[in-house]
Amino acid sequence: MTDIIVLSRPLPLPQISANGSAIEVRVFEGDYAVFTGAKVYLTTALDAVSSDFINTLPTSITLIANIGIGVDNIDLNAAKARSISVTNTPVVTEDTADLAFGLLLATCRRLGANERFLRSGKWSKQSPMAMMGNQVHGKKLGIVGMGSIGQAVARRAKAFNMDIYYYNRSRSLEAEANYQAHYCDSLASLLSSVDIISLHCPLTPESQQIINADSLANCNDGAILINTGRGGLIDDNALIDALKNGKIAAAGLDVFDGEPDFHSGYLDFENVTLTPHIGSATAECRQAMAGKALQNVIAMLEGKPLSTPV
Template identity: 40%
Template sequence: MPKVLISDKLSEAAVQIFRDNGVEVDFQPDLGKDPARLAEVIGQYDGLAIRSATKVTADIIARADRLKVIGRAGIGVDNVDIPAASARGIVVMNTPFGNSITTAEHAIALMFAVARQIPAADASTRAGKWEKSKFMGVEITGKTLGLIGCGNIGSVVASRALGLRMKVIAYDPFLSAERAQNLGVEKVADLDDLLARADFVSLHLPRTEKTANILSAERIAKMKKGARLINCARGGLVDEAAVAEALRAGHLAGAAFDVFAEEPARQNPLFDAPNTVCTPHLGASTTEAQENVALQIAEQMSDYLTKGAISNALNAPSVTAEEAPLLKPWIALAETLGGFAGQVTEHAIKEIEIEYVGRVGELNLKPLTAALTAAMLRPLVGEGAVNMVSAPLVARERGIQIAETRKDAQGAYGSYIRLVVTTEKQTRSVAGTVFSDGKPRIIQIKGIDLEAEPQPHMLYTVNTDTPGYIGALGAKLGELGVNIATFALGRAEKGGEAIALLGVDEPVTEAMLADIAQLPQVRQAKALHF
């Protein structure tokens, strides 16, 4: 009988689900707060069910001799060392959609609270002051709500706001026009335009390299005078000191924050700013949400430990034991192609078509398509928000159509995968195959042939085919201290469009990309990570 340790607070109903499925349970809800003790006992268990209090570090994983699965009741897995778990063959699962409604409702609640100054008015009344004229609020009805990010949670906020008779505009480069129309929101192409128009601004996007400090001091200054700002998404998306200053200066009329750059937030510039509502990361803290994710993770872990079924795994494909050896190299290729497309695509994706050519078309395509789609969406929605199981649902929610095509062998390669991505602006493709060494290769980009083995850090450029470009690019990278590991080139025709795909030893930063983009031949430069 498999044995699971629950080291955080899960409901008795979740405990019973394990037992009903033939899994022995050791329920110690406070053990996660004692990492030394957890490290001592973890070797006795096949599964570990957690919330956010338990920190599953590399040291704990190293002692987990029997552990097969870690289940996080919730979406965030910052408290799990996923690379260490993967190295030990431990599946890491989460419950990505259990908190959506709860978080969306909290954003709406904070919007009301800051519009009517409810916390301050409550404190004043309890103090016996009865300062009725001091707390003049504003109505929600008829106001414009600007959503920065309109994915799973943002779309729920939009529907609630529309029910309150608000006008909703959304900035999300990956929100298609069709999806926006279905939601009843106006898609805004430029973030500054949204900030200038919105009476309320609410953030609903993950924190990534691209979104960190998306509301900088400069952008906060561009917000409509008298606007109110709500952040229930992630800390670090907003310059908190700049918001505090804008509140004191009267440029912003109010702000409400549930998340902060540093948590737990013991001190913060927002805490003494006027008309500010602050809550301690309560977005997912409702009885219903906590119960839903607890029950869901118990079901998922039980299915894996008793049947081998993998659901909502962040680091493992959903395949059978018989299929795994055949699919493994092609899944790696699918993730490479999807990751490439996701990192270079700059506009809302409408459709993806995946062509399976030759013998790969005879395999089980569902995990391949799911792996490719998940890899493509991760740069757009965040690492923990999508996996092989949830990828098709996330794609549907964003209005992305997915098509699979099987074709007989053709061309120079006996078997390959070709991904065609259609956005609101253009259609682009990337293709790859698996060589005899079992490693993936990119063999075509935008119809231009080349051959490149994926590297952890890569630089992709689209350039004009002119003499001296290779030397100029090499010299620029040398000047920036970036060592070239591999270099692949291709062009459409002499003097036309060309591409370069370089493996490099160091990550290429945004500042470096800006420098590279100054080369006269360069049309586009992107840093890639695999």
């Protein structure tokens, strides 16, 4: 019997096989009949997999393989209740850290605003005080979430002689030893200690809108905020208010609540750098993500242990 998998959207996958036979690949386009006889649903972090959706799947589905490190797009409790395994692709660390630090540099040095200024044809004579940004080297960096990506950002920050502070659910002795990172036992303590904040924690009910009016009040005046974690970590209205009153001097955002939609209020600020969720958007990383997802698919079909279960 041919094994069947269903994709949430068309993906450029190589021909794959399991148990010595080619795998039939289908694409879900709204007709649930496509799941008949299928064992795996291969999805991406852009696709919502709700409890209603999961409860509509046939009992033949035993794995939801997610292309992405985060799984907040999947109702894990509903999957568990149906005995459906979930896997992710935690191979995005270095690329996401590259983007996070690149966004940090671009935001601090106003690269976007300066690039637009140059293209506008307005560059002729200017004051030596015009278009100034913020220094990066030697500044205090606060990392919220000292997991693999947070530590990769810390490693980059040390090359800029930055003083690193972090807030995490538990202390990371590894980060403290490797990057001389200072542990903060509360978010408020971290925010009041640093010049630049970078978000790298997963989106959970506890971290939903962790950056809000109350937490922003703890920031030093003129702090800079970077988010390459999840859009739901930020209360957009609160951040926009903080940008208006100068509490937050600038922000660099790669992720947004409800993306691809995002709060249009950000477009009013020249000191906000926006990118469309490109943390893993390198050819090498996306290939590695697809490869890891397929590794899990084949393992499930062949009755072998999953490589990266959630």
